[in-house]
Amino acid sequence: MVSLQNKIILxxxxxxxxxxxxAKVFADVGARLILVARRYEKLEQLATTLQLTSQTAYLVQLDVRDRIAVESTISNLSPEWSNIDILINNAGLSRGLDKLHEGNFLDWEEMIDTNIKGLLYLTRYVVPGMVERKNGHIINIGSIAGHQTYPGGNVYCGTKAAVKAISEGLKQDLLGTPIRVTSVDPGMVETEFSQVRFHGDNQRAEKVYQGVTPLTADDIADTIFFCATRPAHVNINEVILMPVDQASATLVNRKL
Ligand SMILES: NC(=O)c1ccc[n+]([C@@H]2O[C@H](COP(=O)([O-])OP(=O)(O)OC[C@H]3O[C@@H](n4cnc5c(N)ncnc54)[C@H](OP(=O)(O)O)[C@@H]3O)[C@@H](O)[C@H]2O)c1
Incomplete structure (x- = not known):
């Protein structure tokens, strides 16, 4: 198992x-974290909970859809933070569950701009440094939605299918370097995901998980940690994981 002590993980x-x-699993093994999101106060709360210091965490308020801001964030990292070892492209969201022909343009643009373009911007600005240093690992969070389309999932599924293709393409383009590329593709995980999908309609969000034991965010972090700690010659290309109560994007066992 590779040690992550003092490794820089964005x-x-x-x-x-x-x-x-x-952030929790990687902080627990002594990694140094660059934590990115739009809600800065949430990052501060997390840093306090995990007892992170300015030596162990650098908090960045950033909208990954803003290419200029992504470029400026990465190019202005101080020398003690600039040698990123692992990039976890996790920021993403679904918006709505409408039929395609009734879909909301703003929802589409937000998903495409965040899930595809945001992931591309981070990758484009971080990976050249990895290539130069001959060291790095990019871990993209895809979804089973990238493997199977479900009714109303149309554009979200399209963005995650794009993540799958981008992960495969990046792996091909980095062949001949020691840099690793992994896609972790979960089924149902209980997070803020459904609240965001339904624009804050918590009752509708709760129904998604009713009668099911979903995966937890910790389950996914545990899987990501496994991928990140394999020996340097091992590349986990893709992991698909679902709760036992789920067999496909549409087949869920609800005990109601
Ligand atoms: N939950 C599931 O069932 C599930 C299943 C498969 C895949 N996934 C994928 O897992 C990833 C994480 O989702 P989650 O389930 O943990 O949902 P979550 O609890 O809603 O977290 C999403 C995170 O993405 C950030 N984010 C969204 N838009 C952003 C932007 N424009 N710029 C920067 N950060 C942004 C949010 O931070 P701010 O709002 O503070 O910016 C938040 O930290 C996503 O890519 C999602 O598609 C989730």
Whole structure:
């Protein structure tokens, strides 16, 4: 197992759910964390809870959709933070569950800009340094939605299918370097995901998980940690994981 002590790990979407759970597992093994999200106060709360200091965490308020801001964040990292070892492209969201022909343009643009373009911007600005240093690992958070489309999932599923293709393409383009590329693709995980999908309609969000034992953010962080700690010659390309109560994007066992 590779040690992550003092490794620099940049996690997007660290203010909630899977990203925040990743911060905890990686902080526990002595990694130094660059934590990125729009809600800065949530990052501060997380840093306090995990007892992180300015030596062990650098908090960045950043909207990953803003290419200029992503470039400026990465190019202005101080020398003690600039040699990023692991990039976890986790920031992402679904918006709505409408039929495609009734879909909301703003929802589409937010998903495409965050899940595809945001992930690309971070990758484009961070990976050249990894190539130069001959060291690095990019871990993209995809979804089973990238493997199977479900009714109303249309554009969200399209963005996650794009993440799958981008992860495969990046792996091919980095062949010949020691840099690793992994896609972790979960099924149902209970986080703020459904509240965000339904624009704060918590009753509708709760129904998603009713009668099911979903995965937790900690389950996903644990899987990401496994991928990040394999020996240097091992690349975990893709992990698909679901709760036992789920068999596909549409087949869920509800004990109601
Ligand atoms: N939960 C599931 O069932 C599930 C299943 C498969 C895949 N996933 C994927 O897992 C990833 C994490 O989601 P989650 O379940 O942990 O949901 P979550 O609790 O809603 O967390 C999403 C995170 O993404 C950040 N984010 C969203 N838009 C952003 C932007 N424009 N710029 C920077 N950060 C942004 C949010 O932070 P701010 O709002 O503070 O910016 C938040 O920290 C997503 O890519 C999601 O598609 C989730």
């Amino acid at each position: 996690i997007t979407g660290a203010s909630s759910g899977i990203g925040a759970a990743c």
